[in-house]
Amino acid sequence: MSGEVLEQRVGGAMDGRDDALSKFQKCSIALFVNAAAALSLPRSVGEIFGLFYSSEQALSLNEVTAHLGISRGSASEGIRWLRGMGALKQVEVPGNRREHFTAETSLRKLASGYLRDRIDPHLEAGQGLLGELGEAVDDGAKCGGFQRARANQVASWYRFIGRALPVIRALAGKF
Amino acid sequence: MSGEVLEQRVGGAMDGRDDALSKFQKCSIALFVNAAAALSLPRSVGEIFGLFYSSEQALSLNEVTAHLGISRGSASEGIRWLRGMGALKQVEVPGNRREHFTAETSLRKLASGYLRDRIDPHLEAGQGLLGELGEAVDDGAKCGGFQRARANQVASWYRFIGRALPVIRALAGKF
DNA sequence: ATTTTTGTTCAAAAAAACTTGAACAAACCT
DNA sequence: AGGTTTGTTCAAGTTTTTTTGAACAAAAAT
Structure with missing residues (x-):
């Protein structure tokens, strides 16, 4: 026993509720x-x-x-x-x-951690599915134009998100 | 019966799986x-x-x-x-x-609808809780400064979010 | 008016998510 | 080494969410 510091409770039973939240x-x-x-x-x-x-x-x-x-x-x-x-x-x-x-109290770090762990994986999976969607367009069918337009639109949404997220992370850095 | 149009199926049993997705x-x-x-x-x-x-x-x-x-x-x-x-x-x-x-294919409308229904309610509840947090600061205690600083920080986070969301909605309007 | 079609509601069933607690492993102390 | 303390893991239990399906209500056709 050298530099003993407080913090540690009595010694015996300290397992029960120690509650006391302010x-x-x-x-x-x-x-x-x-x-x-x-x-x-x-x-x-x-x-x-x-x-x-x-x-x-x-x-x-x-x-x-x-x-x-x-x-x-x-x-x-x-x-x-x-x-x-x-x-x-x-x-x-x-x-x-x-x-x-x-x-951690940096909003930027909190936000990027959350995005990295919870959003990015879905975003990457989405990129893959987006590619499949493009390949699934049936240009021969009479709805081919419609499908092509939709596939392009979703692709633009993904580009938007891909640009917006970094902006958010950057802005969050000011707080 | 006037302007009859196609679209409607035969007439009898059409309840089962009609599947056939492209x-x-x-x-x-x-x-x-x-x-x-x-x-x-x-x-x-x-x-x-x-x-x-x-x-x-x-x-x-x-x-x-x-x-x-x-x-x-x-x-x-x-x-x-x-x-x-x-x-x-x-x-x-x-x-x-x-x-x-x-x-609906307007990203702005999709995004604002989602934010309005799923995020705004939590944000408003958060504002209320934020007020309570401010009142809960115990300026007398030795950790009063710490608490005051934290309460102020969360408040600034809420201000950030309050400003960022409209920006996102506006940007999404370009897609 | 009666029958058929269409949409909603809600209690019960199923599925998914979360929490618990006990068994285990690792680090520390004597 | 032997005994504690501390942290992780995971199967089982609990809670919450989601889905189902049957009963009901509304509108339309006959």
């Missing part, structure tokens, strides 16, 4: 649960990020389960997911070997 | 099912819109169930939803009393 934390959690719903993400992800966003000091997985009253499995998955998209940063806490995290 | 239609459906997944919408909504988008002539509910092999309930709900967000336009087909629809 009003501010509860509001933050509600806010990000709502945001998660808007993005069709699991509620637990919103809760976890809301907790981190409203907590000044870094938190470990165990603290997350204690504060939110969710299972270790959920917390682990949620943290992994948030970390994967760059919404949580790992932080070294001296004198404590647990992994600790804090919320 | 390759182009199948591709279109796959494309919009993928898009629906990207937006976390039900697969059936993607299928229905994909079918309309790839069909030159207007279709009725019954034709949708026949082509896609989905239940009348699903088709009805899906059409209602798409119509509500302005993705399907009702069209009069002379000599046929069924309601017929065609796909």
